[in-house]
Amino acid sequence: MINNYLNTIGLNALKASKDLSLLNEKKKNKVLIDFYKNLKLKKKDILKANISDVSKAKKKGLGKNLIDRLILNDNKINYIIRSIQEVIKLKDPTQKIISKWKRPNGMIISKYTVPIGVIGVIYESRPNVTSDIAILCFKSGNAVILRGGSEAIHTNKVISECFRKSLKKNKINENCVQLINNTNRKLVDYMLSSMDKFIDVIIPRGGKNLVKKVQTTSNVPTIGHLEGLCHVYIDKYADLNMAKKITLNAKMRNTSICGAAETLLIDKACIKTHLNPILQLLSISGCRIIGDKITKKNYIGSNIDLATEKDWKTEYLDSLISVKIVNGVEEAITHINKYGTQHTDTIVTNNKKNASLFLSSVNSAIVLHNASTQFADGNEFGFGAEVGISTTKLHPRGPVGLEQLVTYKYLVKGNGQIRP
DSSP: OHHHHHHHHHHHHHHHHHHHTTOOHHHHHHHHHHHHHHHHHTHHHHHHHHHHHHHHHHHHTOOHHHHHHHOOOHHHHHHHHHHHHHHHHSOOOSSOEEEEEEOTTSOEEEEEEEEOOEEEEEEOSOTHHHHHHHHHHHHTTOEEEEEOOGGGHHHHHHHHHHHHHHHHHTTOOGGGEEEOOOOOTHHHHHHHHHOTTTOSEEEEESOHHHHHHHHHHOSSOBOOOSOOOEEEEEOTTOOHHHHHHHHHHHHHSOTTSTTSEEEEEEEGGGIIIIIHHHHHHHHHTTOEEEEOHHHHHHOOSSOOEEOOGGGGGOOOOSSEEEEEEESSHHHHHHHHHHHOOSSEEEEEOSOHHHHHHHHHHOOSSEEEESSOGGGOSTTTTTSSSOSEEEOSSSSOOEEEOGGGGEEEEEEEEOSSOOOO
8 A cells, every 4th residue: 555655656756757847937936836825825824733733742852952943923924935035046956958069070079967856754743844945846847755654744835735725726746845744763774775767966954863874775876954953163263252152053053953052162372262152141041061172171151061083973953062172183083083972073174274274174064153053944044944954965965955956968950970
């Protein structure tokens, strides 16, 4: 039964992806306009469904960070709508000539962008992801199969139906966007093991266990990141007020996102001036601090727990940060490249040489100078929204938006050439 259900969805997606290739940018944007209008009209239904999902999630004992991601309100729905409007403004990434050249034999070669085809996305908690993925995949010419978490099933159904109604209104194949309504976990196993003939790539968005399962068991190529173990390094040349502001934002603005800082590194040359003001600010803001021996010795606030090797490898996703004192920028880089997850890391410094060394040597998808790690977000990059963050070195890397959801092919035009 599961096989038949998912195979039908897969066949529908293949057909829809071919239909999508015939759409121009104007037609795609019209669908997106109707989609956000539908969301406005169905706002009460979305919130009602979300209340039901949140209530059930709390009864199941889901963690606070998952509940926070699940909750929708007027502001979050308005944010979803603004994301759609931003994507509408962006250029269609398909059918672009990236480069073009002429060979000595007269052949003209063009490198040309095309959609990937069918994208499967397995995700947890955040219902806004349903909208983000649908709009990005659709505008980039890809059909999408959505498999959200059971905790958000009712909210996801309403949002996905809003998109399908906008497709139907514009006489476009509704199966450009399909939501798997069955919450049986065996469906995920089948998607990963037996749908490679339908799905071109699978993108996981969720906790470590989900992402690890997808990356290790999928027969379909995957895009994604396992963890967001992000670092803030305070260099000895850092402006104190800037360092305080960036560290607080990187850790406490939203502790449950993958761009939240988990480890704070401080140059030992500025312990006397920077350590206590920064840690005290974190503490009064509700952040628990775990530090190495030097941090414990120099911190004048309340007692802090001693950090262990495990702390440097832990993504807390909570109001908790590990602090380590390092001997300059090179030791900070070594620590990040050893313990980080190649996600997002930042240096706070007014020294251009140290900043340049950090930016070029830290082996992460996103590296920042004098800015918060919480900017690790497709919307903040000007992508309108994101399907996720990729930490792999192969295409794509970093926030995955429209431009990252296309591949390319070569168009070669001749006039009778044959190879000697």
